[in-house]
Amino acid sequence: MVDATDIAFAGLSIVAIGGAVSALEAREIIYGAVGLAASFFGVASLFFLLDSPFVAAFQITVYVGAVAVLVLFTVMLVREGRWFGDSMGPASRAAAVVTVLALIASLVSSFLASSLSTATEQPTPPSFVQIGQLLTGPYAPALEVLALVLAASVLGALTLAKVEPAAEKEGS
Amino acid sequence: MAVALTDYLVVSAILFAVGVYGLLTKRNAMRLVFSVEILVNAANINFIAFNRFLWPAALGQTAVLFSIALAAAEAAVILAIVVVAYRIHDDVDVSELDELKG
Numbered sequence: 522m523v524d525a526t527d528i529a530f531a532g533l534s535i536v537a538i539g540g541a542v543s544a545l546e547a548r549e550i551i552y553g554a555v556g557l558a559a560s561f562f563g564v565a566s567l568f569f570l571l572d573s574p575f576v577a578a579f580q581i582t583v584y585v586g587a588v589a590v591l592v593l594f595t596v597m598l599v600r601e602g603r604w605f606g607d608s609m610g611p612a613s614r615a616a617a618v619v620t621v622l623a624l625i626a627s628l629v630s631s632f633l634a635s636s637l638s639t640a641t642e643q644p645t646p647p648s649f650v651q652i653g654q655l656l657t658g659p660y661a662p663a664l665e666v667l668a669l670v671l672a673a674s675v676l677g678a679l680t681l682a683k684v685e686p687a688a689e690k691e692g693s
Numbered sequence: 694m695a696v697a698l699t700d701y702l703v704v705s706a707i708l709f710a711v712g713v714y715g716l717l718t719k720r721n722a723m724r725l726v727f728s729v730e731i732l733v734n735a736a737n738i739n740f741i742a743f744n745r746f747l748w749p750a751a752l753g754q755t756a757v758l759f760s761i762a763l764a765a766a767e768a769a770v771i772l773a774i775v776v777v778a779y780r781i782h783d784d785v786d787v788s789e790l791d792e793l794k795g
Binding site: 542621 | 698701703710718721734739757764775779
């Protein structure tokens with residue numbers, strides 16, 4: 522018996538995986554960046570299917586809204602003609618494909634052999650309230666540290682990307 | 694038939710494998726950034742799926758919130774490094790960025 526959830530799950534999985542593959546294999550890297558955004562969106566929709574709308578909205582805001590746009594801008598800044606030759610040769614590619622297929626086979630067979638294959642959903646999905654209680658209770662220090670990490674990373678990125686006035690004069 | 698936990702785990706494993714494939718075969722710094730982001734997303738699906746199926750509280754969702762924020766911080770720094778590398782080398786092929794090689 523196939524119902525709407527199954528169809529949605531299959532479609533969203535294809536979007537997530539197909540977007541990821543096109544991110545890596547699209548010939549123009551700008552299309553790759555768009556494929557990556559599609560993959561993020563597919564993953565966010567899978568979060569919706571798992572009854573986690575808050576995380577899904579957060580994923581769309583941060584990944585599709587911020588990271589994908591950041592990636593697009595970087596791609597435009599470093600655009601150049603020779604995006605084509607960015608892969609290894611066919612031999613190492615074939616080796617990578619074999620490795621990856623072995624990885625998938627071993628992971629999937631271990632999932633199916635474990636007791637996880639009979640797990641059923643929890644009766645009630647976790648709620649927003651629980652997320653808030655965790656973030657302000659036991660994980661409040663982690664939240665503070667995360668704020669520091671974010672501030673430090675933004676400062677670091679700004680410092681790295683800053684053009685020194687002297688270097689600029691020299692370059693021009 | 695409802696979607697089972699293993700279905701989500703299989704999707705996550707395939708996404709993870711795609712990310713590993715990118716890390717193994719690509720030399721363009723931008724593609725490597727894409728691969729890392731795909732890997733992080735695969736891990737996040739696992740967190741949310743295990744949370745939904747095996748744990749009554751929202752611990753996994755909270756972990757994913759932290760993970761998404763950290764991935765965004767990491768993406769900002771890596772992309773700044775890519776821009777600097779491009780400015781110095783006119784190229785983002787990571788096999789040519791070997792100034793630190795001993």
